[in-house]
Amino acid sequence: MSNKDRLSLLNIIVFISLIYIIAFLNITTPKAKTVSEVENRALAQKPVFTMEKLLSGEYFREYEDYFADHFYDRENLVQISKSITTLKGVKREEEVFLVDFEGQNVGGNVNLEENYNEVIPEDKAADEEVAKAEIEEKDTIDNNQTTENKTADEDTGTTRGNLLILNDTIMEIYKFNEDRAKNYANVINTVRDKLGENVKVYSLLAPVQIEFLNNDKYKTLSDSQYDAIKYVNSNFAENIIPVDAYSAIEKHKDEYLYFRTDHHWTALGAYYAYTAFAKSASLDVIPLDDYKKEEAADFLGYLSAVYSTETINNNPDNVVYYIPPVESNLQVFYYDNETGEKKSYRGSVINKAYTDTNRKYYIFLGGDFPLGIIKTNVNTDRKIMVIKDSYANAFIPFLTPHYSEIYVVDPRHYRENLINLVNENNIGEVMFLNYILTTNFPGFINSVLNLI
Amino acid sequence: MVFSSLVFLYLFFPINLIFYFISKNNTYRNIVLLCFSLFFYAWGEPFFILALLFSAIVNYSFALLIDKYRGTFKSKLALYAAVIFDLLMLGIFKYYNFFVSNINFIFNTKIGLSSIGLPIGISFYTFQIISYVVDVYKEEVPAQKKFYKLLLYMSLYHQLIAGPIVRYSDIANEIDNRQITPERFSYGINRFIIGLMKKVIIANTTGKVASTFLDGNINELSVLGAWLGIMMYTIQIYFDFSGYSCMAIGLGRMFGFTYKENFNYPYIAKTVQEFWRRWHISLGSFFRDYVYIPLGGNRKNYVRNVMIVWMLTGFWHGASWNFIIWGLYYGILLLIERKFLSKIVDKIPAIFLHIYLKLIVIIGWVFFYFVDITKGIQFLKILFGFSNNPLYDIKFEIEFFNNVIFLIVAALLSTPIFKNILKKLNDTIPLKMAKIVFNAVVLLSSTILLVGQTYNPFLYFRF
Numbered sequence: 067m068s069n070k071d072r073l074s075l076l077n078i079i080v081f082i083s084l085i086y087i088i089a090f091l092n093i094t095t096p097k098a099k100t101v102s103e104v105e106n107r108a109l110a111q112k113p114v115f116t117m118e119k120l121l122s123g124e125y126f127r128e129y130e131d132y133f134a135d136h137f138y139d140r141e142n143l144v145q146i147s148k149s150i151t152t153l154k155g156v157k158r159e160e161e162v163f164l165v166d167f168e169g170q171n172v173g174g175n176v177n178l179e180e181n182y183n184e185v186i187p188e189d190k191a192a193d194e195e196v197a198k199a200e201i202e203e204k205d206t207i208d209n210n211q212t213t214e215n216k217t218a219d220e221d222t223g224t225t226r227g228n229l230l231i232l233n234d235t236i237m238e239i240y241k242f243n244e245d246r247a248k249n250y251a252n253v254i255n256t257v258r259d260k261l262g263e264n265v266k267v268y269s270l271l272a273p274v275q276i277e278f279l280n281n282d283k284y285k286t287l288s289d290s291q292y293d294a295i296k297y298v299n300s301n302f303a304e305n306i307i308p309v310d311a312y313s314a315i316e317k318h319k320d321e322y323l324y325f326r327t328d329h330h331w332t333a334l335g336a337y338y339a340y341t342a343f344a345k346s347a348s349l350d351v352i353p354l355d356d357y358k359k360e361e362a363a364d365f366l367g368y369l370s371a372v373y374s375t376e377t378i379n380n381n382p383d384n385v386v387y388y389i390p391p392v393e394s395n396l397q398v399f400y401y402d403n404e405t406g407e408k409k410s411y412r413g414s415v416i417n418k419a420y421t422d423t424n425r426k427y428y429i430f431l432g433g434d435f436p437l438g439i440i441k442t443n444v445n446t447d448r449k450i451m452v453i454k455d456s457y458a459n460a461f462i463p464f465l466t467p468h469y470s471e472i473y474v475v476d477p478r479h480y481r482e483n484l485i486n487l488v489n490e491n492n493i494g495e496v497m498f499l500n501y502i503l504t505t506n507f508p509g510f511i512n513s514v515l516n517l518i
Numbered sequence: 519m520v521f522s523s524l525v526f527l528y529l530f531f532p533i534n535l536i537f538y539f540i541s542k543n544n545t546y547r548n549i550v551l552l553c554f555s556l557f558f559y560a561w562g563e564p565f566f567i568l569a570l571l572f573s574a575i576v577n578y579s580f581a582l583l584i585d586k587y588r589g590t591f592k593s594k595l596a597l598y599a600a601v602i603f604d605l606l607m608l609g610i611f612k613y614y615n616f617f618v619s620n621i622n623f624i625f626n627t628k629i630g631l632s633s634i635g636l637p638i639g640i641s642f643y644t645f646q647i648i649s650y651v652v653d654v655y656k657e658e659v660p661a662q663k664k665f666y667k668l669l670l671y672m673s674l675y676h677q678l679i680a681g682p683i684v685r686y687s688d689i690a691n692e693i694d695n696r697q698i699t700p701e702r703f704s705y706g707i708n709r710f711i712i713g714l715m716k717k718v719i720i721a722n723t724t725g726k727v728a729s730t731f732l733d734g735n736i737n738e739l740s741v742l743g744a745w746l747g748i749m750m751y752t753i754q755i756y757f758d759f760s761g762y763s764c765m766a767i768g769l770g771r772m773f774g775f776t777y778k779e780n781f782n783y784p785y786i787a788k789t790v791q792e793f794w795r796r797w798h799i800s801l802g803s804f805f806r807d808y809v810y811i812p813l814g815g816n817r818k819n820y821v822r823n824v825m826i827v828w829m830l831t832g833f834w835h836g837a838s839w840n841f842i843i844w845g846l847y848y849g850i851l852l853l854i855e856r857k858f859l860s861k862i863v864d865k866i867p868a869i870f871l872h873i874y875l876k877l878i879v880i881i882g883w884v885f886f887y888f889v890d891i892t893k894g895i896q897f898l899k900i901l902f903g904f905s906n907n908p909l910y911d912i913k914f915e916i917e918f919f920n921n922v923i924f925l926i927v928a929a930l931l932s933t934p935i936f937k938n939i940l941k942k943l944n945d946t947i948p949l950k951m952a953k954i955v956f957n958a959v960v961l962l963s964s965t966i967l968l969v970g971q972t973y974n975p976f977l978y979f980r981f
Binding site: 069070071073074075076077078080081082084085086088089092120121122123126127129130133134135137140143144146147148150151153154155156158162163164166283284286287 | 519523524525527528529531532535560561562563564565700701703704705707708711723729730733734912913916917919920921922923924947950951953954957958961962963965966967968969970971972
């Protein structure tokens with residue numbers, strides 16, 4: 067045999083061995099894993115064979131996903147792949163990345179409901195509270211899906227989001243949209259009109275952290291949230307009280323007000339917003355020292371699942387939470403997924419069941435749900451309803467010393483009439499609390515409109 | 519299924535190899551390949567396999583008729599019938615909605631659109647089978663008497679989905695008689711690996727960057743951002759397409775088939791004419807042999823012929839106006855080049871010609887990319903400074919520095935520079951050893967990147 071043939075054979079042997087070794091490792095890899103913790107999603111499962119699925123091509127598509135999701139040593143390979151990708155550029159003083167991502171209202175997550183069925187890890191099911199909240203969350207997500215699908219058709223323009231990653235911090239980028247902002251104000255005006263004259267209505271819009279970024283160059287990627295909030299406020303009817311959380315936060319902008327790996331504010335950020343609200347609602351501010359401070363370390367938030375770097379993974383967040391000095395109990399209401407029947411369970415304002423999970427923001431109220439009613443032992447007639455997104459979750463514990471009842475409504479999931487809820491319970495104050503990006507999502511506005 | 523997928527590399531392909539090489543003679547091997555090819559095709563759209571089979575049966579029969587009635591009018595009739603049938607199939611599946619929506623638009627009618635969808639690879643296999651019946655008629659190849667062999671030619675999974683457009687005459691002998699030697703198989707591996715690298719490492723990565731610039735709101739682009747985006751797309755489309763052809767050629771070699779080259783470093787061309795001799799060669803030669811020359815070629819109605827061919831070339835790429843414009847754009851440029859440039863081309867320094875051609879190609883890709891023509895024109899305005907978009911922005915800066923090394927490497931890889939260096943080094947033993955290591959490294963890193971692409975975080979925090 068000539069040298070040439072020998073080398074050809076060697077080439078063949080190396081190639082074929084690699085293909086068969088990897089194929090073999092793959093076949094023998096156990097496929098039991100159902101959840102990817104890092105990605106926060108269920109892994110594709112082996113498709114069930116039906117003739118219908120086979121003929122539509124769905125069977126093989128699902129099989130391909132299943133094959134890829136259970137590839138040999140997948141999670142490590144994903145990590146290696148991330149580091150390979152960083153080779154394509156030059157290292158600069160700052161690690162900066164821009165990431166486009168598609169939110170849930172665009173394709174990709176069509177199997178949301180199915181995915182979520184799987185995301186209840188068994189070991190946690192023992193803890194009833196967590197388990198229920200997770201069921202709740204699943205329900206929540208289903209609803210999101212329906213609302214969002216609706217709006218995605220109406221306007222696909224803002225379904226893409228943008229993140230700026232600067233060293234150890236991941237930030238959402240805000241883009242002002244005049245029509246949406248006006249629309250947001252108008253919806254609140256409409257709610258205002260339907261409520262009795264004596265009901266006070268507040269609006270609190272929380273800015274996101276890129277506004278306070280200590281770097282003028284990258285800050286320009288985002289539009290001014292100061293102007294945006296001002297614009298929304300200027301479109302409110304006269305009898306709506308805007309809460310100036312912006313200035314309160316800006317005053318403390320060098321403190322730890324926002325998570326670096328998550329899109330939410332910290333409890334401290336929420337506290338400063340609360341001080342602004344106290345001013346608007348004539349409440350006596352309770353000093354933070356009156357709260358018992360605890361913390362849960364090593365929090366890698368949702369944004370780090372979208373994009374992470376070694377720097378980010380090495381610098382997780384700390385979730386500090388403050389236990390209110392008053393007694394309260396939270397009753398959570400949700401709708402059964404299949405029957406639509408309204409059900410409830412007991413939650414808590416600070417839910418420590420989440421301190422050891424990777425969803426530490428759920429410590430606040432235990433996540434999102436259609437309706438939560440908090441009753442406190444505070445001796446007052448004041449009752450408030452908060453119509454909100456998840457930013458309110460860290461905020462609401464600070465309201466407990468001031469109100470006897472707090473109605474927490476997530477309009478994306480709640481299915482009943484809001485005005486009736488206010489009237490029937492003699493609620494005297496209604497606050498809309500959302501973060502600035504919510505003004506850009508028509509889904510939120512539409513869901514409020516559906517409830518009045 | 520595509521070659522650059524985990525399920526192909528580590529399930530379909532290894533099983534296919536086993537069945538193929540335990541089959542003792544060529545007949546069994548053909549049957550194995552046919553079964554695997556049909557399965558490969560059915561993987562995505564099991565329903566459309568019927569369209570493929572139907573087309574194969576019809577063309578097989580007409581080719582036999584052409585043969586039977588050779589020399590008579592009936593033979594010609596059979597040829598016309600076959601070609602019309604093929605074009606109708608293509609028309610119904612690929613162009614029906616285009617025609618209907620244009621008719622609806624012009625005459626204000628409300629004819630319903632079809633929801634059948636496009637059978638994958640139909641543009642490629644239809645052209646292949648047309649070349650077959652025409653070649654049979656022209657007596658360049660004998661009609662295939664065995665149906666399964668014709669079906670094998672048409673459905674051979676190496677080139678079924680994304681080309682190259684293989685002529686029946688190219689592989690007619692190899693269907694019956696092919697030798698697989700270690701040298702050929704090894705060469706096939708080398709080509710396959712290069713193709714895999716082009717597709718997975720380069721095209722997929724550049725595609726991601728390109729889309730951050732091209733898919734967003736283009737009014738927010740900076741001029742440099744627009745350039746970076748379209749350059750990334752220019753790289754992506756070449757590596758994607760030529761990578762796929764490379765993998766097809768490589769797979770062919772492993773199984774004993776020789777397919778012709780489909781790309782020859784198109785971006786080093788100096789004129790449009792040269793570019794199209796280097797880009798998607800099998801398509802260009804198909805139009806030359808089966809449309810341009812039958813129309814009269816250079817001798818009769820030259821301008822008309824050129825424009826018809828280029829309109830069709832554009833239209834072949836997709837059923838929308840932007841592709842037609844893209845095709846006509848090249849047709850017009852070819853006419854202009856022929857009229858003016860050809861006389862002075864030798865006097866112009868090469869560097870100017872390179873710049874000229876690259877600009878032409880990049881502008882072409884703008885038309886190709888933006889299905890919405892007004893958006894494409896707006897993008898061109900941005901590129902050439904006829905808009906109020908800023909010259910430079912932070913997004914450009916960030917993406918530029920995060921991709922600059924990659925951009926340079928990819929640009930170099932689109933020239934024959936590495937190939938020429940390797941040639942100079944001769945095929946020494948250390949070099950061959952290096953190639954083997956290179957293959958292993960590319961295979962492993964492509965696999966890792968493919969696994970990385972399955973990373974699909976679940977985002978539900980939008981509110």
